[in-house]
Amino acid sequence: MDRFPFRPGFVRNISPAVLNLQRVYEQNRQRITKKDVGSVPDVAAPQTKGTPRLLLMGQRRSGKSSISSVVFHKLPPSETLYLESTARIQKDSLNSFMDVQIWDFPGQIDVFENPNITFDIDAIFGEIGALIWVIDAQDDYLESVAQLNNTILHIQRSYPHINVEVFIHKVDGLSDDYKLDIQRDITIRIQDELSDEGIENAPVNFHLTSIYNHSIFEAFSKVIQKLIPRLGQLEAMLTNLCRTCRFEKAYLFDVNTKIYIATDSTPEDMASYEICSDFVDVVIDFTEVYGSWPRTQSWRARLEGEPWSQPVEDQVACELAEAGMVLSDAQRPIMLREVDRFLALVAIMKEGSYEKMPQINLNVDVVVKGLTEFFDITKPKEVKAAAVVEGRKGQGS
């Protein structure tokens, strides 16, 4: 995954203290789980042991490969015009704070109604984190909806916990009214069909998406967040930060994909997500252009010589990347702070708070440390998962 530019400078440090903390944390967790025994089981918690998997399914040309390329490989949306139709299952992985598999299916195959091949259904759905069903909103969608219903009926029997995420896709160019009409229509068609079959409250969610704007990233954020263990704890940390630093809104971003994996508890706001996401983009670009190539020895020698006489590492205030941008409108600053080589904290600050930056930085330091510890602890032991996947390969077509 070397194609992502954010990597080079983002150095990760794990202190011995963290290891200790991990042990303490484990003990606490076990105590809590014991206490929780009598209460309702957490249905939303991921059921998988290994790497969670996202399946991209839907009819031909609905946009599955485009979505996967734009979100996970940074393909410019306009270049998706040149993508070829997918012939066999395309398996991809996101190696980030959490490892996720993405399987892009060919639209022309229906895994349940295929006369030629019998799919190992368990191999496909066994490890699944979510099924993403892509519907082309600019096309006639009745057939796709029927196929989706059929799929849901099949998996409901054996895998009732699978989240079904319906992406009503290519909504760019559609009026807001029309978008909502379509969403309502599709929702009703699915719910009616399911309740006819006696299934109520199936975990089916709807998203209006397009690769030409932020909506596809926002939708993926929602999908991925459901796979994160103890998301609530993360959200609480961000909510706290917003309160102590008087931030308007804070996000924790996966910098490679610009998916946000948590935000504070204030109401969702697409505009805030967009500007923070674009700010991550700006920082990534500068990182690539100025921070991704090695400087010469003489350059370094000069910086460390008289009158500085210090290694450059000691000349900087913060060894993690940090950025700030002041908007002219009301002097509202936006700040970014690297958490580890995958994650960055991005926040919109309140007017005029730039003067308090030193204080804010102290608070941010504390939260960043907390986040780092959180991810060190929750990081799954990624040993067997890969082997499992390997063993089941080759059933695509």
Added chain:
Amino acid sequence: MSDLDGNSSAPAGDAFGQTQTLKKVKKQKVLLMGKSGSGKSSMRSIIFSNFLARDTRRRGATIDIDLSHVKFLGNLTLNLWDCGGQEAFMENYLSQQRAHVFSNVGVLIYVFDIESRGDVERDLATYVNIISALVQYSREAKVFVLVHKMDLIQPAMREAVFDQRVALVRRKTAEAVSIVRKQKPDASAHPQSPPFPSTQIPDVDLDMQLFATSIWDQSLYKAWASIIHDLVPNLAVIETQLASLGVAIDADEILLFERTSFLVVSKWSSREGERNPYGDRFERMSNILKSWKHTCSKFTGTPRNAEQFSDFEYKMGPNFAMFATKFTTNTYILVCMPPGEARFNSAKLNVAAARPWFRFLDGPPVPMSSSSQMLAGGGYGSEAAGGSES
């Protein structure tokens, strides 16, 4: 992060701005021509009016000539003649309006739509007629040929398609020029270019550059930065001053942007900075910052041409540090520094202190004689200002 310099957001340079009208402002007539639908008005609105590429899809064709005066920096005005490309208009430019359109031209920008199937011959014939008229009335004019809408070509084919078109255009240009040079200046007809006799090499002294462009990527900024580059008055002064600023503050790179278009007006790199493997970084920075402006404008609800951000800082631990900030009334400056908190802070102060050096960017030229002392006398962070000027 350090506190912002309290003065930085004040409308710097106003005092100097008032003194304008002392000396003449340089005006440049820029013709924008090419077939209807080739994308002339689109690029104009993106570069100078901060339109988004996708906003151009609904534009109507330009009727006759759309004239606009673009104030670029304080002392350069571009008179942009966006010439509607429908055939009836084109014929009119070449006949009735010939002298009016083609006299006193500083720059001709001819836009080829690379996707215009079938029509290539006709497009080239028109191009030849226009070059002829240009050479006839404005011998000194510079020509920029933009092979446009490259995004519509499969990525793997782009280079080959562009090279082929370049060869074709160069050949046609040479033919057109050689024919006109042999004719009397009052030649009335549109010379149809006969096959070029291979024995005779014309002396093509037409100043021409070709670019592959698309409104969907940074290539547009590369082409337009080249177009404006030679038009900017006092360029040598700007370059010298940037260099001494760069040396004094120990920077690795400095870019100076015009504030509306975010085109790079001038740049300076240290020896280390020149080792940067990203050769396309200048147009890339224009593109990044311009699209950032859009994001801000959408977020704040302020007009797209309004000023959107005043200050940006980015410190990448022990790798590098940079800041971009409002500089003079008409410019932003981007400074890339080596890492180091103290170095960074004094660089910011010194850049603020150097503003008066560059006030001439906001108005007619003022004498420069005293300026070389400004930095050393600034007195901020003696370590940083101690660098030798040469």
